Amino acid sequence: MKLAYWMYAGPAHIGTLRVSSSFKNVHAIMHAPIGDDYFNVMRSMLERDRNFTPVTISSVDRNVLARGSQEKVVNNITRKDTEETPDLIVLTPTCTSSILQEDLENFVQRAQLDAKGDVMLADVNHYRVNELQAADRTLEQIVQFYIAKARKQGHLPEGKTEKPSVNIIGISSLGFHNHHDCTELKRLMADLGIEVNEVIPEGASVHNLKNLPRAWFNLVPYREIGLMAARYLEQEFGMPYVDITPMGVVETARCIRKIQQVINAQGAEVDYEEYINNQTLYVSQAAWFSRSIDCQNLTGKKAVVFGDNTHAAAMTKILAREMGIHVVLAGTYCKYDEEWFREQVSEYCDEVLISDDNGAIGDAIARIEPSAIFGTQMERHVGKRLSIPCGVIAAPIHVQDFPIGYKPFLGYEGTNQMADLVYNSFTLGMEDHLLEIFGGHDTKEVITRGISADSDLGWNKEAQAELNKVPGFVRGKVKRNTEKFARERGFSEITLEVMYAAKEAVGA
Template sequence: MRLLRGVYEGPSAHGILHLAASVRGAQAVLRALPGENYFPAFYADRRRDGSLPPLTLSPMWRRPDDTRAPGELQRDLLRAAGRDGGVRNVLLARSEAALLSGEEPPGELTLPPHPETGRSPRLLPCGWQVPGMGETEAAELALEDLVRAHAAPQPRTAEPTANLFGPLALGRDAEAEYAEAERLLGLMGVGVNARVPLGAGEEELSRLTRAWVNVVLYREVAESATLYLQDEFGIPRVTTPMVGTSGTGAALRAAARVCELEARTVRQAIWGELSRTAKLPWYARLAPPEVFEDKSVFIFGDFTYALGLGYALSREVGLRVAGCGTYLTHLARDFAFHASTFTDAAFASDDPEEVARRIEGAAPDLLVGTELEREVAGSLGIPFLPFCPPAGERSFAPRPLMGYAGSSVLADALDGALRRVEEPREEAGPPEIPWTEEALEELAGVPVFLRGRARRLAEERARELGSPEVTRAIFLESRL
C-alpha cells in the first residue's frame, strides 16, 4: 500500500468546470455520482465572495420512470440552458464514473431559445473526454471547442491589438497576470482585443479574429485554441513565457514585430520598465557574489511557470538548475525540448513520490514547486517558493509573477530564500553518523517526503545518547 499525499491535477471533468467558471455566460452540467460533486467546495474556497459556481449536477442514480427529479441527462441539459437568459454556452462534463459507465453524450440536441432573450445557447458535449484524462488537457480542448464555436472572419482592427490567452480563473493571481501583460502591451501602443478565457463572453469570443496577434501567457490551456486561430485565420502566436525580464522582453519584442511597431518605441518601453519596475536584474548584479555562488535550484510544476522560472533563475540569476520537471505528462516531449536549454535533468512525472526522490537525490539549495513539494523542502531543510500551480497560498493583494512587475516579486522572494541558504548547511555541521542495516531498512519504510526529517531526528537522538551509530532502536525512539 502506498501513502497518497495528493494529486497535481484533478480529472477531466474539473478542467471543463474550471473553464466554465472562467467564461461569462457559461453553464456546466456535471454528469456524475452525487459523491463526485466536490467542485463547489473548491470554487467557494478560491473565490471567497459567496458566489455560486456555474454548475448543474445531473446525478447518476436509479430513478423511477415517473419522477421529474434531476438525473435524466437530456432533461438536465435543457433545464440548465433555460435557467438564466445570460447562459450562452452549456458545457457537458462527465465524471470518471460516467465515462467508465459507457454512457454516451447526447447526439444532435438543440437547446431551445430562452423565453426572455429569444436566443438559443450552444451545447458543447465535449465528446473527446476519455477516462484518465487530466484537467489541464480537458480545459485546453474545451477552450478550443468554445473558440471554434464562436470565432468567425472579421476585419482586423485599425490599430494593433492582441488577444491575451492566459490562466483560468481560481488560479494563482490570474487577474494580476492579465493586467500586467495588458499594461506592458499598452506601453508599446498595442491594445487588448480580448482576454481569454478569464472573463471572456460571447462578444469577446466572436471578435477574436480581429486581433493582430495572440499573446499566449499560459500555453497549457491556450495551445489548441491559438493553433486553430493561426491555421484558420492566420493570426500569429507569441508563446515565449513572460516570466523574468529576459522572457518578458523576448515576448514583447516578438509581439512588436508582428504588429510592425517602430523599434524606437519598443526600446523606450522596455528600457523604461527595466529601469523603473524590473528589480530582478538589479538584484542579480548587486547582491553579494556568495549569495549565488555554487547554488542550485530544483523546479517542478506545470509547463509555463516551470520553464519560465528555469530560464530566469539560470540565465538572469546564475543558479544551477539541478532538475526541472512537470506533472503534465502529455506535454513531456515538448517540455524536455525547452528545458534542455538550461538543464540536463528535465523530466515529466505525475507521481509525487518519484518527484520527492528526485529532489532528495539532487540535494538543491532552493526548491521551487507546487504545494505538494512544501513538505519535501521542510523535510530536507531547504527554502521553498510555491510559485508553480497548484499552489495553496493565495495573495489577498494580487501580485503577478509575469512581466516586469512579476520579476520584482521574484527578486523579493529569492532574496529572502537565498539569504537563508547563506547560513551554513547541515552538511557543514556535525559529521554524519553511520547507520546500521536494520536502521536503514526502517528508514526506507518512511515516505520519501518525510525521510530527510526522519534522518535528522534519528542522528540528533544518537548524538544525545552518545551512540557512535544510529541503530534500529534509536531510530524508532526518535520517531516517538
C-alpha cells in the same frame, strides 16, 4: 488508471469546468456521481468568489443506473436554461458517464430543442487527458463553436482593428496568479501602444468570440491553456500568435521583441528597444538585484525546480541565467509535453525529471538535498519534512497562493516579485540557528527526519548529544548522511565513532 493520493493535475472534467466557469453567463452541467462536485467548493474557496459557481451536478444514482439518465440530464439542462438564462450550457462528461457509455451528444441535441440558449457537449476523452489538456481542448471547442455560428449567420466581422491589437488567451479560473498576470499584461500592452481586443476565457462573453479574428495577433502566456485555440485561429484566419511567456527579464524582453516582429510584419513601424532598456534598468529591480551583494551570496547554491511546463521552465531559466543559482534538477508533471520542456531547460540544469509521481520527485529532492525548492504545494510539504525551504511557483496550490494583494509573475512587475520569491525562499545566514536558540521554530522535531519515514537506527546518548550541537540548518543533512553510512556498513547503532567515520567518508 492508477490509484493516487496526490494528483498534480486533476481529472479532465475539472479542466472543462475551469474554462466554462471563467466565461461570463455560461453554465456547466456535470454528469457525475455525488462527490465529484468538489469543484464548486474549491473555486469558491480559492478564488474567494462572492457569487455561486455556475456549475450544476446531474447526479448518477441507482435510479439512473436502472433507467438511464437521458430524461434527468435533459431536464436539468432545460431547467437551468429557464432559471439562469445562460448564453451557453456546457454538458461535462466524466469517467463515470464514459463507463456507462451514454450518448451525451444525443442528450445535447434533445435539450437544444427546448433551450433558448446554446447547448454543447465538452468533447474530451476523460481517460486519455488530464485537467490541463481538457481545459485547452474545451476552450478551443467553444471558440470554434461561436466562430462557426457567426459565420453561418453572416455575423463574422471582416478586417483588422485600426490600431495594433491583441487577444490574450488562456487566463482562466483557478489559474496560478492568472488575474494578476492579466492585469500586468494589459499594462504591458498599453505601454507598447497595443489595444487589448479580447481576453479569454476569464470574464469574456461568448457572443464576443466572433471578434477574435479582428486582432492583429494572439498572446498565449501559458503553455497549458490557450495554445489549441491560438493554433485554430492561425489555421482558420492566418492569425500569428506569440507563445513566449514573459516571465523574468530575459524572456519578457524576448516576448516583446517577438511582438514587435509580428506587428511590423503587418504594416506597423514600432521599435521597442528603448522601452525594454528603460524597463530593465529603472522599473524592474531584478536586473540590479541580481548583481547586488545579497544575490551574489546565492551564487552556486543548489536548487530543484518542479511544476507545470510554463512556470518550471521559466523559473529554471531565471535561476540559472539571471541569478547564477545552480539548478540541479528541473522537472514537470506535464508528461504530454515532455519534448518541449526538455528542449527549454536542458542547457540550464544538470538533470531533467518528467513525472507525475509525487514520490519520485520527493525522493529526488531527498537525494539531492538542495538549498531551496521551487515547486508546487506538494514540494512545499516535502521541503517541510526535510527542512528545506520552498517557494511555490505553480499549481496545485494552497489558498495562501491566491494572494489578495497584487502579485503578478509576468511582465516587469513580475520580475520584482520573482526576485523576492527566490531570495526569500533561501534560508538566510543564521536564521534557522537563531530560531532554534529562541525556541521559535515550528518544525524542530522534523529537522532530522528523512523523506520516507522515521529512522530505524538507534543513536546512543553521546552521539545524540553531538548531533544536537550541529546547527539546525544542516543537522538533517548530517543525520541522513550518518545513517546512510551506518546502513551501508551494517551498523545497528550510531555511536560517536560511527559519526566521525561518516564525517571522514563524505569529506566533511
